Amino acid sequence: MENYSPYMTFAKEEWAKLRFNTPMTLTESEIQELQGVNEELSMDEVSNIYLPLTRLINLYITGSQQLHSITDTFFGKNTNKVPFIIGVAGSVAVGKSTTARIIKALLSRWPNHPKVEIITTDGYLYPNATLEKKGLMNRKGFPESYNTRALVDCLIKLKSGAKEVKVPVYSHLYYDIIPNYYETIEQPDIVIVEGINVLQTPRPAKGNLPSVFVSDFFDLSIYVDASENDLLRWYVNRFKKLRSTAFANPKSYFNRYANLSDEEAVKTATSIWNNINSVNLERNIEPTKNRADIILRKEEDHVITTIKLRKI
Ligand SMILES: Nc1ncnc2c1ncn2[C@@H]1O[C@H](COP(=O)(O)OP(=O)(O)OP(=O)(O)O)[C@@H](O)[C@H]1O
Ligand SMILES: CC(C)(CO)[C@@H](O)C(=O)NCCC(=O)O
Numbered sequence: 001m002e003n004y005s006p007y008m009t010f011a012k013e014e015w016a017k018l019r020f021n022t023p024m025t026l027t028e029s030e031i032q033e034l035q036g037v038n039e040e041l042s043m044d045e046v047s048n049i050y051l052p053l054t055r056l057i058n059l060y061i062t063g064s065q066q067l068h069s070i071t072d073t074f075f076g077k078n079t080n081k082v083p084f085i086i087g088v089a090g091s092v093a094v095g096k097s098t099t100a101r102i103i104k105a106l107l108s109r110w111p112n113h114p115k116v117e118i119i120t121t122d123g124y125l126y127p128n129a130t131l132e133k134k135g136l137m138n139r140k141g142f143p144e145s146y147n148t149r150a151l152v153d154c155l156i157k158l159k160s161g162a163k164e165v166k167v168p169v170y171s172h173l174y175y176d177i178i179p180n181y182y183e184t185i186e187q188p189d190i191v192i193v194e195g196i197n198v199l200q201t202p203r204p205a206k207g208n209l210p211s212v213f214v215s216d217f218f219d220l221s222i223y224v225d226a227s228e229n230d231l232l233r234w235y236v237n238r239f240k241k242l243r244s245t246a247f248a249n250p251k252s253y254f255n256r257y258a259n260l261s262d263e264e265a266v267k268t269a270t271s272i273w274n275n276i277n278s279v280n281l282e283r284n285i286e287p288t289k290n291r292a293d294i295i296l297r298k299e300e301d302h303v304i305t306t307i308k309l310r311k312i
Contacts, residue, residue: 007308007311009306010309011306012049018055030109033105037105038098041098041102041302046106049307053103058107058110060219061112064219065084065113068081082160083158083159084113084191085155085158085191085217085219086103086220086222087198087221088103088198089195089224089288089289090196090224090225092196092277093234094225094226094234095224096195096196099194099224100194113189113190115187115188116191118192118194119193121195123177124154124195125140125145125146125177127176127177128175128176138276139276141276141277143200143202143284151214152217154167156212158185158191158217159217166182166185167184169181169182169183196285199288199289199291200213201288201291215291221291223288223289223294225289225297225298226297226299227299228278230299231281236266239268240265240269242254243265294308
């Protein structure tokens with residue numbers, strides 16, 4: 001019997017052919033900008049995977065802008081310009097922020113939507129003081145550790161064409177929200193909302209069905225996927241690197257880890273992974289994968305090997 005799936009699946013070689021005649025060359029300064037995003041990022045990966053991906057996203061955005069102008073014609077007046085919103089989901093350490101930054105750099109090149117902003121849902125974690133009170137310090141990243149209402153309010157403002165929206169900021173150095181500090185977003189053309197929780201649908205409290213989800217505001221959603229073996233290896237490698245960078249800063253919450261030996265670092269990172277991030281992945285993140293419009297499957301070295309695209 002034929003197997004039905006809501007997705008079309010492309011191997012990376014087939015996907016690379018979907019560039020067609022879009023200029024796929026990058027200027028020297030664009031290459032430099034992308035290398036600044038992540039020094040390990042391969043430029044072949046950018047040309048073969050991310051350029052076709054952003055070509056597709058650009059077509060979607062053009063379609064949405066045309067729909068907007070049709071609505072203006074219908075009303076006989078100009079309505080507020082609202083941003084196209086893209087959600088990027090996936091496990092801790094899968095590369096969501098890197099993916100968001102690559103997409104931002106590439107989408108900014110198109111003349112019809114040069115202003116792209118990124119919102120990280122880390123900023124909507126409750127401050128440590130609140131998490132401690134609620135007994136959630138070992139549940140950072142779980143649905144209950146976020147102020148999802150505040151995130152939804154931010155998305156409502158953006159989709160209402162607000163002139164400016166203030167976004168709270170999380171510091172990985174302090175492992176906490178920065179008190180009384182906000183970044184201001186002013187009428188962008190595109191917003192990329194990146195975080196492990198962006199495709200989650202909260203469990204309703206009895207008799208009180210939630211009316212809006214974060215993903216209701218997305219025009220497009222992407223899930224970055226990888227096997228847990230790869231994720232754990234990337235998490236441990238990042239942890240080992242952080243010993244000589246962020247952890248070495250005396251102000252770092254994890255300064256006590258700066259002098260761990262390789263063996264101790266692997267043990268500590270693996271234990272954090274197993275006790276927190278792996279449980280969260282299995283219970284709360286992975287189950288949201290099939291809600292995404294696009295699934296990017298990565299294998300070793302962050303190479304994207306398969307692209308799944310939801311049939312319209
Ligand atoms: N496309 C890529 N090519 C090479 N290395 C990558 C790529 N994407 C991510 N990495 C590496 O993988 C690790 C995790 O990436 P990143 O910080 O982007 O993940 P994340 O999903 O945003 O993580 P978190 O949820 O913990 O904030 C980093 O060490 C990063 O350098
Ligand atoms: C901030 C989150 C939740 C998500 O980015 C994550 O990076 C995190 O801190 N998880 C908690 C366990 C850990 O320290 O890895």
